[in-house]
Amino acid sequence: MTESILIIDDNEDILEFLSVVLGDTYKLHLAADGAIAQTILDQEIIHLIISDIMMPGIDGFELCSRVKSNVEYCHIPIILLTSKNTYKAHIEGLEVGADAYIQKPFSSELLQVQIANLLKNRKKIKDHFASSPFEDVRVMAHSKTDEAFLKKLDEYIQSNIKEPNIDIDMLAEHMFMSRTTLYRKIKSLSSLSPKELIDITRLKKAASLIAEKEFLLYEISRMVGYSSQSLFSRNFQKHFKMSPTEYFNTLPKA
Known part of the structure; x- marks a missing residue:
């Protein structure tokens, strides 16, 4: 770009x-x-x-x-x-x-x-934000205003993460911005589209759930809003350069 x-x-x-x-x-x-x-x-x-x-x-x-x-x-x-x-x-x-x-x-x-x-x-x-499973979205903030914006945005996505159909219209309404303004803000701040930011947030949440070692992968995929475990695995591989199973195997043994 x-x-x-x-x-x-x-x-x-x-x-x-x-x-x-x-x-x-x-x-x-x-x-x-x-x-x-x-x-x-x-x-x-x-x-x-x-x-x-x-x-x-x-x-x-x-x-x-x-x-x-x-x-x-x-x-x-x-x-x-x-x-x-x-x-x-x-x-x-x-x-x-x-x-x-x-x-x-x-x-x-x-x-x-x-x-x-x-x-x-x-x-x-x-x-760094996009590739690191546990990095908080606020790492991309360059001011207190940005930090508050990203915190509010992330809290909304996290609270609705089981919903497969979160979209930019829902985000824009929550952030009191027009669809176009919100798109420009997210794209410029993160180089991600709103959809990509939502997807990465889902995958980061999945990585934290995998690390807890309390759920099966198909359960985790549904918990973060994927109706298909195969799509979840493909997206996880794309963003973190390893499959969910490979990621699990890198975690310290109990």
């Missing part, structure tokens, strides 16, 4: 320069001001934001503060660009939640490395 970057700057030359530098590696969305940026955020899955600080209307500090305080977008890393070479400006950028702060003029190599590191670190966390 090609990551999507939103670039916000009222300077056309900067937008053109960054398009040349980043366009071959990432899917880019360009905005000349905060209002246009808001429209893009409402319509697209964005993985990272690069914003100038000095802009008419909504400046970079205010934009960053708005993004980081909104549950729909607060997981998105933000790089602030500025010509302000002052300690105070740097502190203010960090206070509003910026993930990185780069002074103009900057080298394209520095920016590319900063972007790659932010995205790579998030991908590592996502992959």
